[in-house]
Amino acid sequence: MDVPWWRKAVVYQVYPRSFADGDEDGTGDLPGVRSRLDYLAELGIDALWLSPFYPSPLHDGGYDVSDYIDVDPRFGTLADFDALVADAGARGIRVIVDIVPNHCSIEHPAFQEALTAGPGSVQRDRFIFREGRGDAPPNNWESMFGGPAWTRVSDGQWYLHLFDSAQPDWNWRNPWVATMFDEVLRFWLDRDVGGFRIDVAHGLFKDAALPDLDDPTPSDRISPYYHQSDLAAHYRSWRAILDSYPGNPTAVGEIWVEDPEDWRLYLDPAGLPQLFNFLLLRAPWSADAFRRVIDTAFATLGDSPTWVLGNHDVVRQVTRYGLIKPATGVMTQPGTMVGPNAVIDQALGTRRARAAALLLLALPGSAYIYQGDELGLPEVLDLPLRDDPVFRRSVGHFLGRDGCRVPMPWSGTTEPYGWHRPWLPPPDNWTDLTVAAQQADPTSTLWLYRDASRIRRAHEALGAGELRWRDAPPGGLVFEREPGFVCAINFGPGSMPLPGYGKVLLASSPLDDAALPPDTAVWLQAD
Numbered sequence: 001m002d003v004p005w006w007r008k009a010v011v012y013q014v015y016p017r018s019f020a021d022g023d024e025d026g027t028g029d030l031p032g033v034r035s036r037l038d039y040l041a042e043l044g045i046d047a048l049w050l051s052p053f054y055p056s057p058l059h060d061g062g063y064d065v066s067d068y069i070d071v072d073p074r075f076g077t078l079a080d081f082d083a084l085v086a087d088a089g090a091r092g093i094r095v096i097v098d099i100v101p102n103h104c105s106i107e108h109p110a111f112q113e114a115l116t117a118g119p120g121s122v123q124r125d126r127f128i129f130r131e132g133r134g135d136a137p138p139n140n141w142e143s144m145f146g147g148p149a150w151t152r153v154s155d156g157q158w159y160l161h162l163f164d165s166a167q168p169d170w171n172w173r174n175p176w177v178a179t180m181f182d183e184v185l186r187f188w189l190d191r192d193v194g195g196f197r198i199d200v201a202h203g204l205f206k207d208a209a210l211p212d213l214d215d216p217t218p219s220d221r222i223s224p225y226y227h228q229s230d231l232a233a234h235y236r237s238w239r240a241i242l243d244s245y246p247g248n249p250t251a252v253g254e255i256w257v258e259d260p261e262d263w264r265l266y267l268d269p270a271g272l273p274q275l276f277n278f279l280l281l282r283a284p285w286s287a288d289a290f291r292r293v294i295d296t297a298f299a300t301l302g303d304s305p306t307w308v309l310g311n312h313d314v315v316r317q318v319t320r321y322g323l324i325k326p327a328t329g330v331m332t333q334p335g336t337m338v339g340p341n342a343v344i345d346q347a348l349g350t351r352r353a354r355a356a357a358l359l360l361l362a363l364p365g366s367a368y369i370y371q372g373d374e375l376g377l378p379e380v381l382d383l384p385l386r387d388d389p390v391f392r393r394s395v396g397h398f399l400g401r402d403g404c405r406v407p408m409p410w411s412g413t414t415e416p417y418g419w420h421r422p423w424l425p426p427p428d429n430w431t432d433l434t435v436a437a438q439q440a441d442p443t444s445t446l447w448l449y450r451d452a453s454r455i456r457r458a459h460e461a462l463g464a465g466e467l468r469w470r471d472a473p474p475g476g477l478v479f480e481r482e483p484g485f486v487c488a489i490n491f492g493p494g495s496m497p498l499p500g501y502g503k504v505l506l507a508s509s510p511l512d513d514a515a516l517p518p519d520t521a522v523w524l525q526a527d
C-alpha cells in the first residue's frame with residue numbers, strides 16, 4: 001500500500017536527559033544518543049523522537065525552552081545534532097524533534113524583554129499579560145501542574161502559564177509569534193528532520209475574553225484554553241510548510257481529549273498529519289476496554305491511527321498493569337491510583353505489558369514506544385529526589401513524573417548501570433533489566449520487541465491498513481489482518497483456546513499446548 005512513511009512507522013521516544021550520557025556528566029546528551037544508534041537500529045525503529053534538548057533552565061525537564069533553534073550545552077551542540085541526524089539517516093532512522101509552541105521559558109529573551117518593556121508594550125503582547133482583579137489573578141484558571149495559572153510580576157500585572165510559572169504562554173493571536181514559529185519549523189526542516197512532535201498542540205489559542213471557568217479543575221475538555229477553533233487554520237498553515245519540504249515530514253500533535261469526538265477539529269486532511277491517540281494508554285487491562293478504545297479510534301481517526309502505551313508523562317505500563325490495590329494518599333499524579341503504598345505485582349504487570357506490546361505493534365497504524373518500555377522498566381516510586389514541577393507545585397502531594405524518567409540501565413550488575421552519577425539514581429534491583437542482561441537472554445522483553453518489529457517489517461499484513469475482528473471468548477480479543485495474520489490476546493483470568501492457525505510467529509509468554517495462557521498475546525500465521 002502506498003502510504004506516507006509516518007502512517008506505519010514505529011517511533012521510539014528518547015528522553016535525552018535519561019537515555020545515554022556521552023560526556024559522563026550525569027545528564028544524557030545527543031552524543032550519547034548517537035553512540036546508541038546501533039541499539040536503536042536493532043530495535044527496528046523507523047524514527048526516533050527526541051524530547052527537548054534546547055537551551056533551557058530545565059524547570060520542566062526542557063519543556064521550558066529559552067532558545068528554540070539551538071542545543072543546550074548540557075545536551076551537546078548543533079554539530080552533534082547534525083551528526084546524529086546524519087548517522088541515524090544512514091541507518092534508515094528519521095529524527096523527529098519536539099516543538100513547544102504553547103509556552104517558552106521565563107529565560108526566553110522575548111519574555112525577558114516583555115518584563116522590561118512593561119504594560120501596554122508590543123513586547124508584552126507576545127505573551128498573555130493582564131491586570132488582576134484587585135489582588136486576585138485575572139481569572140480562575142488553574143495550572144495543569146496545580147495552583148493558579150497566573151503569576152504576578154513586579155509592576156502588578158499577571159502573566160498566564162497553563163503549566164509551571166517558569167513556562168509563560170505565548171499569545172498566538174499576535175502574528176509575531178506565528179512568524180517566529182514558522183522560522184523555527186524551517187530551521188529544523190532545513191536540518192533534515194523527519195518532522196515534529198507538537199507539545200500541547202491543543203492549547204495554543206485562548207478565548208480572547210479569558211472568561212472564568214465554571215469548574216476550574218484542569219481538564220482536557222473543550223474550554224477557553226483548549227481546542228479553540230483557530231487551531232484548524234493554524235495547522236493548515238503548518239502543513240503547508242511541511243509539504244514544501246521533501247521526504248514527507250510529519251507533525252504529530254500532543255492532543256489529550258476527554259471525548260474522542262473533540263479530535264474532529266484536527267482531522268482536516270490538509271491540516272495536522274497525525275495526532276497522538278492516547279486511548280489505549282488510558283484503558284484498564286480488560287478485553288472490553290481495549291476493544292472499545294480500538295473501535296473508537298478507528299471510528300474517529302480512520303484507518304492507520306497512532307497508538308501509544310507509554311511516554312515520559314505517564315506511569316510505566318508494567319506498574320499500571322500490575323496494580324493490585326490502588327494507593328491511598330500520595331499518588332504520582334491526580335487520578336493515577338499509583339503511589340508508594342499501592343500494591344503492585346510486577347511480574348503480572350510485566351507479563352501484561354509484554355502482551356500489550358504485541359498488540360501495539362500488530363495494530364494498523366504507527367506505534368510509539370517510550371525508551372525503557374522495550375526493557376519492561378517499572379515506574380520507580382521511591383526516588384530519593386524529585387525534579388518534576390508537579391511535585392514542587394503540589395508541595396509533595398503528588399510525586400510527579402520522575403519515576404518514568406529514570407536513566408536507562410545499560411550495563412553492569414550494580415546501579416547506576418553504566419552511568420556516571422546520573423541526575424536521577426536508578427534503583428538497585430534493575431540488574432536483570434539492563435540492556436546488556438537482556439541482550440544475552442532470548443526470552444527477555446528486549447528480544448520480544450526486536451522480534452516483533454522484525455516480523456512487523458517483513459510481514460505484508462502489518463503496518464498501515466485495517467483489521468477485522470474475529471469472535472473471541474469472553475476476556476479475549478482476536479483480530480486478523482490481510483494477508484494471513486492473526487493476533488490473539490487473552491486478558492485472563494482463565495486460559496483461552498487458540499484460534500486455528502498455520503504457525504506461531506511470536507508469543508509474549510510461553511504457550512500452553514493449544515491454549516493461550518492468561519495475560520498473553522500471540523501472533524499467528526493463518527492456515
Ligand code: GLC
Nearest residue numbers: 060063163199200254312313
Ligand atoms: C507536555 C509534555 C510534558 C510537559 C508539558 C508542558 O504535556 O509532554 O512533559 O510537562 O507538555 O510542556
